[in-house]
Amino acid sequence: MLTLECDNMKAPKIVRFIVIGVGRMGSVHATNLYKKRVRHARLVAVVDISKEALDKFKKTRKKIEQFSNYLDIPEDFDFDAVIIAVPHYQHLVIAEYFLKLGKHVLIEKPMGVTLSEGGRFNQFLKSYQGSALSSIVYNQRTNPVYRKAFQLINSGTIGKIQRINFIITDWYRSDAYYRENSWRGSFRLEGGGTLINQCVHQLDILSWLTGMPKSIYAKMRTVGRNISGENDVCALFKYENGAFCNLSVSAHELHGTNRIEIAGEKGRLVLTKSRLKLYSFKMSEPDVNKNTKKGYGSVRKNVKRFFYGIKIISDLLYGQQIRIVRNFTNHILFSEPLIAKASDGIFALELINAIYTSSWTNTEVFLPLDPKTYDELLRAQIKKEIDALEK
Numbered sequence: 001m002l003t004l005e006c007d008n009m010k011a012p013k014i015v016r017f018i019v020i021g022v023g024r025m026g027s028v029h030a031t032n033l034y035k036k037r038v039r040h041a042r043l044v045a046v047v048d049i050s051k052e053a054l055d056k057f058k059k060t061r062k063k064i065e066q067f068s069n070y071l072d073i074p075e076d077f078d079f080d081a082v083i084i085a086v087p088h089y090q091h092l093v094i095a096e097y098f099l100k101l102g103k104h105v106l107i108e109k110p111m112g113v114t115l116s117e118g119g120r121f122n123q124f125l126k127s128y129q130g131s132a133l134s135s136i137v138y139n140q141r142t143n144p145v146y147r148k149a150f151q152l153i154n155s156g157t158i159g160k161i162q163r164i165n166f167i168i169t170d171w172y173r174s175d176a177y178y179r180e181n182s183w184r185g186s187f188r189l190e191g192g193g194t195l196i197n198q199c200v201h202q203l204d205i206l207s208w209l210t211g212m213p214k215s216i217y218a219k220m221r222t223v224g225r226n227i228s229g230e231n232d233v234c235a236l237f238k239y240e241n242g243a244f245c246n247l248s249v250s251a252h253e254l255h256g257t258n259r260i261e262i263a264g265e266k267g268r269l270v271l272t273k274s275r276l277k278l279y280s281f282k283m284s285e286p287d288v289n290k291n292t293k294k295g296y297g298s299v300r301k302n303v304k305r306f307f308y309g310i311k312i313i314s315d316l317l318y319g320q321q322i323r324i325v326r327n328f329t330n331h332i333l334f335s336e337p338l339i340a341k342a343s344d345g346i347f348a349l350e351l352i353n354a355i356y357t358s359s360w361t362n363t364e365v366f367l368p369l370d371p372k373t374y375d376e377l378l379r380a381q382i383k384k385e386i387d388a389l390e391k
Helices: 024-034 051-058 088-100 115-127 144-154 175-180 200-210 285-291 311-318 321-334 342-361 371-390
Strands: 015-020 041-047 065-067 081-084 104-107 134-136 161-168 215-221 232-238 244-250 258-264 267-271 275-281 301-307
Touching (some): 015 024, 024 321, 134 321, 134 342, 144 200, 144 267, 144 301, 161 200, 215 342
Parallel strands (some): 015 041, 015 081, 041 065, 161 244
Antiparallel strands (some): 267 275
16 A cells, blocks of 8 residues: 655655645645644645635734735745645646646646646646646545555456446535535536535546446436535446446435445445445356356355554544645655646546536437537536526
8 A cells, every 4th residue: 555654754855835725625735734744844825815714814823924816926935836725717727827837736626627628737737848746636545445446456356347336425515505605516616516526536536446438328406405506416327348337426415325336247346435345256257157057146255344444533633635735745755656646637527527418418428528518518507507697
């Protein structure tokens, strides 16, 4: 397993961070850096267009520089990296700006809003000649349970994947949550609802573990919330090998479930956020079918269990995102392999755009998705929002 923070590191170097956006998630990053919870990293400034957000942060952190606009940061200000935690439409514009300045960039999820802008950013990264680095806060990739699943799948332990079921109904968000910030749950200001805000993490895990599907058919709706974005989704993914994934997402279900089951010819994985069960079969399904001469057919199985471990306590205290910040810092200073490159953000983004496209057009959508098609559909959705506001 990847070491996220090494005790034997001797280099005295420090990465000086600026956090851009100190709302809900940005303030978590800024607080962790300010309290020196990330070794070799320090907070030197925060940026937010909201005076209220800056004043709230300043009450307990008086020595940290503040700016109301990232463009106001002086050229001679001493910093090495930024964490971008602002509304989604601004992510890649700000990221490109700082990379051109030679500053390292860590982007909060999602990568952006549209496949078009994500593709343009990845093209920029391919042509980029500087030495600055970029990463994305896909903190679920640090979860030991998912990392174990990644290892088991890629080692061939469960064989060819036959079926996937992913139930993600534990992202409960009340109407009050959406009223806290006007951009939430809006295609015009956020780029969507539950999929692009919360469930982007699970869609990243799904593409990371099983690869991208070849087509998607989806339905979505809004239940009990005064938002235009979705909070209820059902989708069917079809993979190149014929396997299906049934995806069920809800942000209006109390005490929901977060469970993924991946069935292969040689075994099955059952994962929650903190536990994994591995069912290993003595014989693969094709061999069982071939060798069964009478009756239903069966095979013996072994069961192994894996648990999250003690790190779950620190996650509850400081947030799982801190492990991505540690990894990013260690990558800058000591070349530790990145857990998630910024360019990796394109995969979940394409899945989100494809789900929206399928639901809006009531058709099966094939990947790779045409970015221009989605851009046109999104513009139409935004116009509907604006028209509704003007009534």
